[in-house]
Amino acid sequence: MWTAGTLIAGLLSVVILHFLIQLWSSKKYPPGPLRLPLLGSIWRLFIDFSQDSFMKLAKQYGKVYILWAGNLPVVVFSGFETVKEATVNYSEYFDERPQTPFFEALSEKKGIIFSNGHIWKQQRKFGIATMRKLGLGKKGIEHKIEEEALQLVQSFADVKGQPVDPLLLLTNSVTNVICALTFGQRFSIGDEHFLKLRNAIVVLLQGTGTIFQILYDLFPWIMKHLPGPHKEAIAARDFIVSFVMEEIQKRKAHQILHDPQDYIDYYLLQIERSKRDPSSTYSDRNLMQCVGDLFVAGTETTTSTLTWALLLMANYPDIQKKVQKEIEDVFGSSQSFSYQDRKDVPYTNAVICEIQRYRYILLIGLPRQCSKDVNVSGFFIPKGTTVIADFRSALLDPQKWETPQEFNPNHFLDKDGHFVENEAFLPFGAGARVCIGEQLARIELFIFFTRLLRSFTFQPPEGVKKISEEPQVRLVTPPHPYKICAIPRNSGP
Ligand code: HEM
Structure with missing residues (x-):
């Protein structure tokens, strides 16, 4: 007869045996926190989840370490040299994204961000080529960004120096740039459709990179039925995709394909052109996902980077003054300086890069998947392993930056005040999956930042000495909501 005691002892032995087998099988992987049954080693993130968590793990376990999300091994590369070795030297080994249940729910393996193989290659190549076509010259997207910057300056001017949360104003401008790129039109701030789109993007990102995403990947059959940010994110994605679908239907109804003006136009033309190509992946479904991905x-x-930019200018008034003086000395009252002129304002350029470095807006890189067996820094990484390159750790690497924890524009200047590149400056990632919007984002940051600083001096509201520089910790790491005063300057918009 089995007694309760023997049953419990039996169960315990199975758990211990399972634990020991796990420990044994983990031996071939890089070091990392203790791997527990069921949960793996991500318990470490539950007890310490901050912007520094991943760098603390690297300090304890080394530049290549492992985190187990349940039974799924996730290898993390930390520090500039290791990040570069993996993403640049072994670029083609790490060109896939893992197909986890959550990513699948968000993308159905379509579009650019979460797709792999032939679909990814074709959609990405098309995306880069089309952004180039749309961005060339003053008539292209840069002109649209300048128009948007004028609107933004006006919105700040309307507040007349009173404390204002800049997030909403900046989000509107940046979202409208993507609207101009994809739909060829901007929306007014109060447009209900536009507000819904903007909120859907926020909700989608808030549900990504959270503990709910990890739980969804571990127990999809349960989480699919439970409410939470993961379900809201999936619903938000559905909204974005149907928003884009409506626009596609309108275009199809009007059939204006001969003179493409925006991303959707170019894509519809491409579908038409490749109708007889059996290897073509151009389709309405991929178009919806690609446009959703761009949003x-x-x-x-970009919005989060700009919210950090204004906050840091208010907290470092001397740096703000130097930027304003340089813009004034070099461009005077000219309205027409463009991104191409950034070389003439090395200090301003250095400050923008330093903002991106000092308050990086991604907690950690987007996950990738190893497509072939490979050795990185002496560790064997088997094909199919999920890996993450910690780009934040490269931006804060003490080997590459003089004062990594300080806001110091000199990181990008030589002793004569000339702009200098730093190879560890990788805010847009590196290798096969490097950001395709880097050029667009750089133009936006430059135009919005210079136009705002020319028109206003940003300062904390009365009674506030310094605005908090602590970030919100999720996949994107913006500042906590804050208020700021935009005091008009004489030179005006
Ligand atoms: C300050 C602004 C931005 C930052 C810091 C940023 C950063 C990044 C990073 C780190 C990645 C992942 C790269 C990797 O896996 O190695 C990425 C991917 C991507 N970014 Fe950006 N990005 C920004 C703006 C933009 C903009 C404006 C667009 C387009 C309109 C864009 C489109 C994309 C796309 C489509 C991918 C996926 C690429 C792929 O998987 O092949 N990004 N971005």
Whole structure:
């Protein structure tokens, strides 16, 4: 007869045996926190989840370490040299994204961000080529960004120096740039449709990179039925995709394909051109996902960088003054300086890069998947392993930056005040999956930042000495909501 005691002892032995087998099988992987049954080693993130968590793990376990999300091994590369070795030297080994249940729910393996193989290659190549076509010269997207910057300056001017949360104003401008790129039109701030789109992007990103995403990947059959940010994110994605679908239907109804003006136009033309090509992946479904990807990847990233930019200018008034003086000395009252002129303002350029470095807006890189067996820094990484390159750790690497924890524009200047590149400056990632919106984002940051600083001096509201520089910790790491005063300057908009 089995007694309760023997049953418990039996169960315990199975658990211990399982634990020991796990420990044994983990031996071939890089070091990392203790791997527990069921949960793996991500318990470490539950007890310490901050912007520094991943760098603390690297300090304890080395530049290549492992985190187990349940039974799924996730290898993390930390520090500039290791990040570069993996993403640049072994670029083609790490060109896939893992197909986890959550990513699948968000993309159905379509579009650019989460797709792989032939679909990814074709959609990415088309995306880069089309952005180039749309961005060339003053008539292209840069002109649209300048128009948007004028609107933004006006919106700040309307507040008349009173404390204002800049997030909403910046989000509108940046989202409208992506609208101009994809739909060829901007929306007014109060447009209900536009507000819904903007909120859907925020909700989608808030549900990504959270504990709910990890739980969804571990127990999809349960999480699919439970409410939470993961379900809201999936619903938000559905909204974005149907928003884009409506626009596609309108274009199809009007059939204006001969003179493409925006991303959707170019794509529809491409579908038409490749109708007889059996290897073509151009389709309405991929188009919806690609446009959705541009919104998701291109709005909160740039907006968050700009919210940090204004906050840091208010907290470092001497740096702000130097930027304003340089813009005034070099461009005077000219309205027509463009991104191409950034070389003439090395200090301003250095400050923008330093903002991106000092308060990086991604907690960690987007996950990738190893497509072939490979050795990185002496560690064997088997094909199919999920890996993450910690780009934040490269931006804060003490081997590459003089004062990594300080806001110091000199990181990008030589002793004569000339702009200098730093190879560890990788805010847009590196290798096969490097950001395709880098050029667009750089133009936006330059135009919005210079136009705002020319028109206003940013300062904390009365009674506030310094605005908090602590970030919100999720996949994107913006500042906590804050208020700021935009005091008009004489030179005006
Ligand atoms: C300050 C702004 C931005 C930052 C810091 C940023 C950063 C990044 C990073 C780190 C990645 C992942 C790269 C990797 O896996 O190695 C990425 C991917 C991507 N970004 Fe950006 N990004 C920004 C703006 C934009 C904009 C404006 C767009 C487009 C409108 C965009 C579109 C994309 C796309 C489509 C991908 C996926 C690429 C792929 O998987 O092949 N990003 N971005």
